[in-house]
Amino acid sequence: MRILWNEMKKILTWKSLLLLLIINCILYFFLIDFYIKHFPNGRPALDSYRIGIEMIDKYGPSMDDEEFKDFLKTYDAQVKEADQYLQSDPQAVEEGIDTYKKFMDYDWNNAPQEVWKIREQIFFEEKVNTFWELQERERLIEFHELKEMEPGGTTPAQKKQYAKLAKEGIFGNYPEIVITNFHDYISNVAVAILFSVVAVMSPMILRDRTRQIVPLQYTARKGRSLLKTKLLAGFLSTLLVVTSLLVIYMGLYSLNNTSMFFDVRINTFIGNESWYNPTFLQYILFTIGGIYLVGIAFGLAAMGFSTIVPNTLTLLGVQIPFVAGFLIFGLNRMITFPMNMWFPKWQMPVFFGLLLLSSLIFVWYVIRREKKMDIML
Numbered sequence: 294m295r296i297l298w299n300e301m302k303k304i305l306t307w308k309s310l311l312l313l314l315i316i317n318c319i320l321y322f323f324l325i326d327f328y329i330k331h332f333p334n335g336r337p338a339l340d341s342y343r344i345g346i347e348m349i350d351k352y353g354p355s356m357d358d359e360e361f362k363d364f365l366k367t368y369d370a371q372v373k374e375a376d377q378y379l380q381s382d383p384q385a386v387e388e389g390i391d392t393y394k395k396f397m398d399y400d401w402n403n404a405p406q407e408v409w410k411i412r413e414q415i416f417f418e419e420k421v422n423t424f425w426e427l428q429e430r431e432r433l434i435e436f437h438e439l440k441e442m443e444p445g446g447t448t449p450a451q452k453k454q455y456a457k458l459a460k461e462g463i464f465g466n467y468p469e470i471v472i473t474n475f476h477d478y479i480s481n482v483a484v485a486i487l488f489s490v491v492a493v494m495s496p497m498i499l500r501d502r503t504r505q506i507v508p509l510q511y512t513a514r515k516g517r518s519l520l521k522t523k524l525l526a527g528f529l530s531t532l533l534v535v536t537s538l539l540v541i542y543m544g545l546y547s548l549n550n551t552s553m554f555f556d557v558r559i560n561t562f563i564g565n566e567s568w569y570n571p572t573f574l575q576y577i578l579f580t581i582g583g584i585y586l587v588g589i590a591f592g593l594a595a596m597g598f599s600t601i602v603p604n605t606l607t608l609l610g611v612q613i614p615f616v617a618g619f620l621i622f623g624l625n626r627m628i629t630f631p632m633n634m635w636f637p638k639w640q641m642p643v644f645f646g647l648l649l650l651s652s653l654i655f656v657w658y659v660i661r662r663e664k665k666m667d668i669m670l
Contacts, residue, residue, distance in 0.1 A: 296519070296522050297522055297525060297526050297529075300522060300523050300526035301526045301529060301530050303497075304526060304527060305530055305533070305534075309493050312493065313489050313534065313538075316489055317485055317538065320484065320488065321485065324481040324484065325478065325482060325485065325542070325545075328477050328478040328481070328549075329478070329545055329546070329548055329549060332474050332549045333470055333474075336420075336425050337425055337428055337429045338470055339425075340425045340426045340429045341429050341468040341469075341470040343426070344426060344429055344430065344433070344468060345467055345470065345471065345553075345554065346553050348364070348467060348468075349467075349553050349554065349556075349557065350553075351363070352364075353556075354556040354557045354558065354561065355463075355557070355558070355561050356467070357462070361437055361466075364433075364434075364437075365434070367430070368427070368430045368431075368434065371423050371426060371427050371430065372393050372427065374423045375393035375396070375423050375424060375427060376391075376392050376393050378415075378423065378424075379391050379393065379396060380392075382411065384407070384410075385411050388407075388408050388411065390408075390411070393427065429468070433466065433468065436465065436466055436563050437464070437466045440464035440465070440466060441459055443455050451634055451635075454566070454568060454634055458560055458566070463560045463561065463570065464561070465560065465561060465563040465564060465566065466561065466563065467557055467561050467562050467563065468562070468563065469562045469563040469564050469565060471549075471551045471562070472554075472559065472562045472565055472573065472576075474549065474551075475546075475551070475573075475577065476629050476630065478546060478549075479580050479584075479628060479629070480624055480625075482538075482539075482542045482584070483583075483584050483587065483624065483628045483629075484620065485538070485542075486534075486535055486539070486542075486584055486588055487587060487588065487616065487619070489538060490531055490534055490535065490588045490591055490592045490595070491591055491592075491595050491612060493530070493534055494527055494530070494531060494591075494592045494595040494599070495595045495598070495599055495605075495608050495609070495612065496599065496608070497595075497596055520600070520659075521660065523596075524593075524596055524656060524660070527593075528589065528593070530592075531589055531592030532585075532589070534588075535584065535585055535588040535589075539584065551573075554573050555572060555573050555574035555577075556572050556573070557573050558570045558572055559571060559572075559573060559576050559632070565633075566633070566634040566635075567633055567634055568632050568633075568634055568638045569632045571632075579631070579632075580628060580631065583627055583628050583631060583645070584628065586645055586648070586649060587619070587623075587627065587628065587648065589649070589652075590648045590651075590652040591615075591616070591619075591652075593652040593653065593655070593656050594612070594615065594651075594655060595612065596656070596659075597652075597655045597658075597659045598611050598612060600659050600662075601659070601662075623644055623648070626640050626644050627645060627648075
């Protein structure tokens, strides 16, 4: 246990922690900060978020046809509010746009400057909530009315899934603002954690090899089996790094105040058709689990490369294609949209399985190689 603890201390040095801080500060401000600071991002995103909360408060995590009729009543009431607003504006009445319908049907592309000012006053000067919210409600009504329409170009498996969801009465009719923000946020968090793990774990064993400490360690009672202890220390350190960063990043995500949507199932969000149908909270936990698996796999791979390559430059060069390959081919399929119906159903489990299996096989090869290696003095 003492050896394991000492090996972990060699990994998590103050230099390593400083490197972690620098990497995450840079990536946070370039990739992540936007999705916290600017959520919801302007309008009508803010109205989409507000209406989503209102729908959950009134109808719960899903909305049936009877509840949709109530939604339409709310829409009609807001149309009347918009009518009253326009009729109280002398200029709008003079220009003949004294109802909301006339306002929406007006040819704004060819509107004279004095008429265009009416629109600017409503949306940008006075920022009248009623007009902003009506646009979002109209979008939601349109999606609800087209809920049973199946998109073109679907495969037989996708058609079957669409039919299954329709039979169970599961349709995308809740605003997608929250889950879209989470997709963007968590994918960038995964990138930050991946780079953090690779940066911290890569020099772990290489550092001892370049200092010629490994042959001396072979003479100890633990001998060559010390490599297993180092790998275990690296595994635990990877878990510690991933857990610490996830606690920080998910704590920051809580500032977005999306807990009201936790019970909404992911297929209920607009444009989020998925093979599985967990709640939003379960989906978040699943994604966190995926980040753990990716972090462990790349941590093991980094330790394995560290036992083989001759220097730091080669170590970095060897890992770049693997990291780039994951970002290009694996990130969307495993972290951003792991259950999305537009990827084949088998891809997500197969990608996770191959990633972990290849890392474990590589580590097994490294341990086997270590047992047979000659010591050159």
